[in-house]
Amino acid sequence: MMSKKCKYAIKALIALAEHYEQGNLFTADISKAQNIPKKFLEQILLELKHAGFLGSKQGYGGGYYMKKNPAEITVADIYRLFDGNIALLPCVSLLRYESCDDCQDEAACTLKREFAKIREQTRLIMVNTTIQSFLTQEK
Amino acid sequence: MMSKKCKYAIKALIALAEHYEQGNLFTADISKAQNIPKKFLEQILLELKHAGFLGSKQGYGGGYYMKKNPAEITVADIYRLFDGNIALLPCVSLLRYESCDDCQDEAACTLKREFAKIREQTRLIMVNTTIQSFLTQEK
DNA sequence: ATAAATTCTATCGAGTAAGTAGGGTATTAA
């Protein structure tokens, strides 16, 4: 299960993607429309901005807007930002590899072998699902 | 990432599967061989027993043994037992469905639509990976 | 200038889970 933070982030990105290249949205409006606690949402939008997905304008009339193309923001990106590794074991993580402290012989480890396969399947579908995917009506 | 508990469970099951229908193993021996804290392992083996995967024999010379066929114990089973839902959102969980508290119109929710696809892909590979999969040497 | 609206920052707090460790009871074989 993903964290609520991650889910809220995706919902906010979808809302902002619906106004892509059409100016900014207020945190307060997104908060109301998506049922996300406002102060929590502030933190989330800020993190998304720092990560380069969003831009912002401060002060009166300010707000957040999509900076990257929604078709180029993947669920894998957002999941990694808020919830960490896609891989189920640290030793099969693509971007954040760590050895398992209880592992004797990593090269021969059959857990690593099988969980690498699982990670790759999971990764592929999460990379192929983008913010744009949530906008289309078609099935 | 899965919990250490879940990973330890899989490692213990593999060790026991290697002695399938060849008597029992001691908790202490599995603990040493797999680098799993003994007291933690006790709880894990007990849970696996209560879930029907293992059998046990008490007293002197007792221990745990595989009860189910290793080829019929899937990673999905173990993950669900220790770490919960495979689905990333409660509303797309196959076995433990719950509605999202922030969702307005679930039927029209595109998060549900896309995350249902992700859940199904993830589920399939986790169901197709069994304890037996970790035993085979071939690639 | 002043006030209002907004982003930005930092911190705090309750609740829950993760990862153990400790101590004791029940059962069995030698």
Add this chain to the structure above:
DNA sequence: TTAATACCCTACTTACTCGATAGAATTTAT
């Protein structure tokens, strides 16, 4: 009767989750 083992319960520390609180900084409208 003793030792080895499964079984069971509790407690502990650490970290994370889901927010709430309290403002500071910035921009615009008036």
